[in-house]
Amino acid sequence: MPTIDVSLSDLSGLVGTRLAPADVERHLTLVKGERKRASGDEDLRVELQDTNRPDLWCVEGIARQIRFWLARKKDWRAEYGFFESPGALAGTIEVDASVESVRPYVAGLVARGWKVDDAGLRAFIQTQETLCRNFGRKRATVAIGVYDGARLRFPVRYEAVPQESRTRAFVPLPPTDLPAGVAPERWKGPWTPAEILRDHPTGREYAAALPGDRAPILVDAASVVLSFPPIINSATLGRVEPGMDDLFVEVTGTVLDHVLLTANILAANLRDRGAAIHPVTTLYPFDTPRGREVATPHPLPEKRLLSVGLERFRTVLGEPALGADDVRANLRAYGLAVSDEGDRVRVEAPPWRSDYLHEVDAVEDFAISRGYESFPARMPEEFTVGRLASSTDLADRARDRLIGYGFEEAITNILTEERLLRAAMNLAEGFSGASRFPGREMVRIANVMNASYACLRDWLLPSLLEVESHSAGAVYPHRIFEAGEVAVPDPSAPLRSQTEQRVAGLVAHELASFTEAQAYLNLLLRHLGAMDYILVPAEHPTFLPGRFALVQLPGSKDAVGVVGELHPEVLAGEQGFGIRVPCSAFELALAPFGGGGASRRPS
């Protein structure tokens, strides 16, 4: 979600009326904007939530939506007719076939008659950066350039050259802070694209946006380089300063409709500043989704016209008596062009939006325009039964029992590291678990960010030992438990793993013994309704030999639990938990005790 800085006076100027700081909050609901805490009364910091409305990520877009709403009746066509009735062509961009595999699309427009001022220039640069970062994936799919239109000669040519080539070497705009490693006179001479990518701070920052070994170049009819998109403008034509009143704006990218939408947003913004917009046509030597000749600004007709039944507004919003006038008036107040179609409303969004996928999108615009506060809340009217999932019910029963036995509950993270699950538990690499406590494998993450969070736990006991390892300062005895989920790999399962609900208990004090853990486990098993379980003595490296058993239920050799006295290697060994008191523990899978649990529950 982009966050932008907005000055209240600039916003007021664009809206056309002085906004009071107190009004801003209500107005920002129109654009799903949230005023951040860092905001002052004059300098606002606004977070724009709607990732599908890049037109709102700028002060002009915010102001436009507020202006429409205050004016109530003017739909977008009144001021932005140039989208559908463009004036005389300002020029053309001729695309060379060489860019098709590099960065195929370009759109341009000319804005004349607005004398660039500081506030407008600052806003333009912020919009350029916000759109390129959030909508253009850090310039990879969309990048914007703006130039001194008075000195530029059409037609502009868009071509790709080898990055090492000197034929289109040019003087790039220097960075604001000159880096120490580059000689000062170097900024006056021409650079090849390769040199820019290697030595220019901006080139290094955005090199990732340009895959391959070729560089797109925009060059005018007099062979003066405009820029090396999406990296940097030339210092010759690509420097825009206050006082200029003839601008050429171009957008390049890899998705044509994103390029055109961006150009439309910029056209509307420049119009709002007072410029007249003159179209530019791009001529492609290859087919594009919109043909070989594409004019900008483009009406982009596909994703902005909706015919919405009145019934849709009524059912979605819960207002059975909602009238057509109400709907029309509030949609219009949102700047939308509205007309009647019997019991339907025809809604047309402006060409700087492409978010009308479904009728419900117009329903939301209506609701926002009328204000969410105008919809009285209705309480649920139907009866439904509240119910826990059986696994939660089971876990809660186990939790209640253990708390009754005097155990203290823990709740721990599921995302953890392999070391805790294996080496710390005295399990060698390649440990082939004969049971699920633990099994051989665990669910691992492919894109690990931090080695401490690289896999899902596949048993609970390591978590409890981790808690115990921090607890030496707490009065003993310690009896800790957790009821929680683990992920057990299972290649035959649809999701390659099973999420199991388990419960584990740990006893830690001077005299903690196998017998004590076993006693609590016995009690728990009986309370869960299992009267005929078997404890089978076995060996497990985590536990002391002769002091470990598997829990089995009749008719199955698969262990449903384990109980044992923890091996000193686990407590105090080199890889262990640094625990200085004896510990005994048990862990139990809960699912086997769920079936018909209620009837088996002891009285």
Next chain:
Amino acid sequence: MASEAPILSPHEVRILQAAIHGNESTIEAIAGDAGLDPAQVRSAIESLKAREYVELTREETLRRAVATDLGRRFAEIGTPELAILAKVAAGETQVAACQDVPGHDRRALGTAFGFLKKEGYLEVQNGRVARSSRDEADLSGAADAFRRLGAASDEGLDWEDLPEFFRAQYQPKKRGSSDAAVELRETVTRWYRLTPSGVAAASALEGAREAPAELTREMLRSGEWREILATTGFRPYKIAEAPIPVVGRRDPYREFLDGVKRKLLALGFEEMTGSLVETEFWDMDALFLPQFHPAREIHDVYFVADGEGGYASQSEVGAAERASIEAVAREHEGRGVSDSRGWGYEFDRDRTRRLVLRSQGTVLSARWLARPDLKNPGKYFAMARCFRYDTVDATHAPDFFQIEGIVVSEHTSFRHLLGLLELFAIEIAGAKELRFLPAYFPFTEPSVEIHVEHPQLGWMELGGAGVFRPEVTRPHGVETPVIAWGLGLDRMAMIALGIGDIRELFSNNVPAGLQSLRDRRAC
């Protein structure tokens, strides 16, 4: 209870009474008089010293002799000197044979032989060894001292009490010397006596009966309690110092979550649960998140490692799920039953099988929509553990709970959603003030955020919600409106628990472990 003197513990009382004679005494002597362990006296004395009832008068360092391993051997089999004299007495005359006694070290025997000769116990003439007339009382005394040392406790014996010869002969030259038969340990003995105010306090106690600590069965039976209450009363407790018993208890965070769970049950919601590992299909595609959406990149979601674990099993995908995938794919492509324009790209079906760690609880709502037994009307909730690709810090836990759900009903709408959110605000957050703001979620339209005024946190976002887009419900044949909601309760939980670091919601990240959990306020 007003009192001129601080309340004394029973041990302190006994010590004062034992020491009232005003003579100086050692800890051990006081312990004997007071009928206490020296350790008990030592700790009580410190407290009495702090109150200036008792003063230290002098201290004396005592040396105690303790037998080393060698010394213990001597205690058992005698000293080498006596062993040699015994051999000679038995008729042995050979020098070498005299120095061959089993159990004794050869070198020690050599040294002993040299000593006996030099001190005139033995005479050697023409290679023959003979006993002189020198009396061996000193040597026997030394051997006897070893026997006493060997029989003594770990404390050993007072060094000064041992025979002079023994002390000259066996005083260890160096600390810890390996051939030493005796080790010397220094102990400090301290003498204490009552100060004038201690004497005064003791006098005040004099004659007074000690107040009994406990009410006993015997007192109740005999009626003694009446007399006790009329005289000394029972010893008052130091009320502030009552120990906290170790008891079974819920985890404070879990307790908070349990409270929310109860509220949701009371509001008629049925619980949904699911797998920690999910497919991209249910986690994202089914929620109408386009496959090119930035939130689906490797910097936002944890993917399950490659190999056979990286993708859901194709053979295990049932017919119903395959139909769901096709229906959702058509929605993304703009050919679906919802009449949506879709996102306008070619949907990648292979990607639907890619496995991720559940990144949002809404995945459960999506799965429930596709269930044949979905209730209508139905209300569902989940408290699902979720995982996000984020740097773990004070505001991001490695995994976290998302609390969310859906309402399926012919008669539900945006206004009902507002009503439900209002209920949550009142029932769960205890809020009196609330407001609704437009919001954006890819899977709901209209979307709303609810902000509430929390008693401690001020205005805060309680949750996000909306009416599920038809692109989300229709592919599964759900024709009725579905409203979806999610609550962000972590900050509320942190306030309830009194913590500032979100990681500490989980017990394994709590700095002092169990102690911190015990100290936490109950929610």
